[in-house]
Amino acid sequence: MTFAHPAALGLLALAIPILLLHVLKPRREQRTVSSTFLWESVAHPVSAARPWQRLRPSVLLLLQLLAVALLALAVADPVSITDTPLSAHTVFIVDASGSMAARDGEPNRLESAKDRAAQLRDELPDGGIASIVVVDDSPRVVLTASPDPDAFAAALGPLEPTAGPADWADAFLLAESLETAGAEIGFHILTDGGLTDAEQRLIPPGSRHDIIGRDATNRAITRLAVEPRGSGLHVRVTVANTGGAAATTTVRVDVDGVTAGDGTAEVALDAGETRDVEFDVGGGDRVEAFLEGDDLLDADDHAYATAARRPALTVLLCTAGGVGNAFLEGAFAAADGVTVEACDGSRPGTGADLVVYDRVAVPAEPGAPFLAIAPPGGVPAAGVTTTGAVDGPVITSVDPDAALTQGLDLSEVGIATAQVLDPGPATTVVGAAGAPLLVRGSMSGLPFAVLAFAVEDSNLPLQVAFPILVDRLLTDLGGAALPPTDLVVGEPLPVDTNAGGTVAGPGGSTSEVVAGGPTPTATRPGFWSITPRAAADGTERPVRVVAVNPDPNESRLEPAQAILTPTRTRQEGEAPATGESSLRHWLLLPLLAILVLEWFFAWRRRGVSRAQWRVSTALRIACAALVVLALVAPSWLRPADRVAVVFLVDGSASLGATGRSEAVGFVRESLDRMPDGAVAGVASFGGNARLELTIQPDARFTDPSARIDSTRTNLATALRLAGAVLPGDARRRIVVVSDGRATDG
Secondary structure, eight states: EESSSSSGGGGGGGGHHHHHHHHBBBOOOOOOSOOGGGGGGGGSSSSSSSSSSOOOOOHHHHHHHHHHHHHHHHHHEEEEEEOOSSSSSEEEEEEEGGGGOOOOSSSHHHHHHHHHHHHHTTOOBTEEEEEEEEEEEOOOEEEEEOOOOHHHHHTTTTTOOSSSSSOHHHHHHHTTTTTTTTTTTEEEEEEEOOOOHHTTTTTTOOOOOEEEEOOOOOOEEEEEEEEEEEEEEEEEEEEEEESSSEEEEEEEEEEEEEEEEEEEEEEEETOOOEEEEEEOOOOOOOEEEEEEOOOOOGGGGGGEEEEEOOEEEEEEEEEEGGGHHHHHHHHHSTHHHHHHHEESSOOTTTTSSEEESSSOOOOSOOOOOOOEOTTTTTEGGGGGEEEEEEEEOOOOOOOOTTTTTTTOOTTTTSSSSEEEEETSSSEEEEEEEEEEEEEEEEETEEEEESSSSOGGGSSSGSSSSHHHHHHHHHHHHTOOOOOOOOEESSSSSOOOTTTOEEEEEEGGEEEEEOOOOOOOOOOSSSSEEEEEETTTTOOOOOOEEEEEEOOOGGGOOOSOOOOOOOOOOOTTTTOOEEEEEEHHHHHHHHHHHHHHHHHHHHHTTOOOOOOHHHHHHHHHHHHHHHHHHHHOOOOOOOOOOOOOOOEEEEEEEEEEHHHHHHHHHHHHHHTTTTTTTTEEEEEEEEESSEEEEEEEETTOOOSSSSSSOOOBBBHHHHHHHHHHOOOOOOOEEEESSSOOOOOOO
């Protein structure tokens, strides 16, 4: 044990005047009495010839000396010394990604992480300061270098888990940028794991970590895909058992808020199994899938997708002699809103949404997206040529990720004869050994597909996959592609920032997007409505609805056993950090009790005038009030009277050598003119941002030395860094010295 303020032990000298008061002769009040006969039997004399008397021990004297001793000890603040792994400035890096909402904490993992952070905060070394970096899809600093435990608790309190991923790279960059002069910095990570090997290599050296979470039981909807199928919709729900034992769960599909007639199914999942559940439902605009059952994470039990109705399409079907094709016409008739026009031979499809060249030559300028079926000689203008023919080709490869073939079963398709295509720059989607059968490409900005065989030369029209493939060709080639359904939390919304507009998120929240401003990101799952600003001529642009889902990677809840953190080499002569736990509170309550007892005994032996007694009582009350205030530990907030400035210097290549020199000169001149009491720092930025000079008084800047990515200009990252390092007890200012050409953020 030691004392935080040993000089305060000098207060023990207050015992001297107390002892003097007990040996000095009290000044008696003179009263006229009729006789002193009855006082003659008193053992002690009522008068003294000397101004002092012999010190006599008493309970009152003992209480007063004990009060002085406790007061001196309390002001000296006895502390117990303990070893601590925390640094003088500890940055707490708190994971708030989707998996931290798992309910195997108190009540979830993030709350457990916050409780653990609060415990660790109490173990800081004497005079230690703490910062907090929150890690989600957009990392941010919520507390900067604060010695105040109440400010630490207030910063932790509002944190909530998101449904998005954790951007660890940006989080570690922010954390390392919080270095303060004169205080050794350390980092403590609170997470359930999930860092990739590349992310673990970015962990600051010497970091420590706590793994949060203990269970992994979870079932999740990892994907919801919707495509038009005739007059209705075909919905595919991908369900995964991401942790725990085998289980049976119920999947439900709603269209525009109403459960579809055949929109419910039970799914049995083995441990680690993933299954697709398919539904054919009526038409609508908004599709939702729900997973019922008890698991640890709620966010991934609800998925969203948009299914805007396909606009009317005109298809030009070109055949030899204009005889048509019954198989193709039947498939087109089953698709909603498709009008088929016949064409004799080959001609450009100007005005049509899609042209189908069925065994006829493709013009050099087709004039519209097209599907070529066994075209004689291929499509030379698009780089697709024929090198011969093959009999009885067997499908051996299907691109599972291609929009045209995803989930299609083509294993039963038999083909009599097919062209041997050289796809050139086009992509093979379906192929046989040495013979591409379906290729997809682009020609003069127009999408196209080439089928190497005539549909009549195969059993494809008899397969379930045929109308689906035709429907997808209409959607993919005809320009009727639906809005994306796989946008996840944390990704940018498809907003035209050149025009601006209004974004309405789930729950009714709205925000304005200023023309030329940054692209907003999706911050929560649900349906987002984007209303572009009207055109210059007053024409209203259509509202677009997009679906945003939780990040499927956050559905894997098994906590990591550990994460790899690089070790930090201790500098020569550097002493290990220690923590101090104050014992003052054990002294203040007894001191308060002794003051009350002392007043009671003094009242019983009162031998002074009424005025003197009132003064002494007032002094005792003041002492007791001070003790109570010490227990309460009040704080006084005063307005900031100093200015803190961070200069952000653009270090991208677009500034050029001359511009960079002028920027550095401006910063130097500004630092030289700083008023007294002001503090400043300097950071350079390009694709990333790094501190050149920490926040300090009398800052002096020479030349930029931090290594940054000069090929890009990410102003958002630079502003986040500046906001992170600015102290909270000052009037904060950020000065950007740049050419204004931001390429990112």
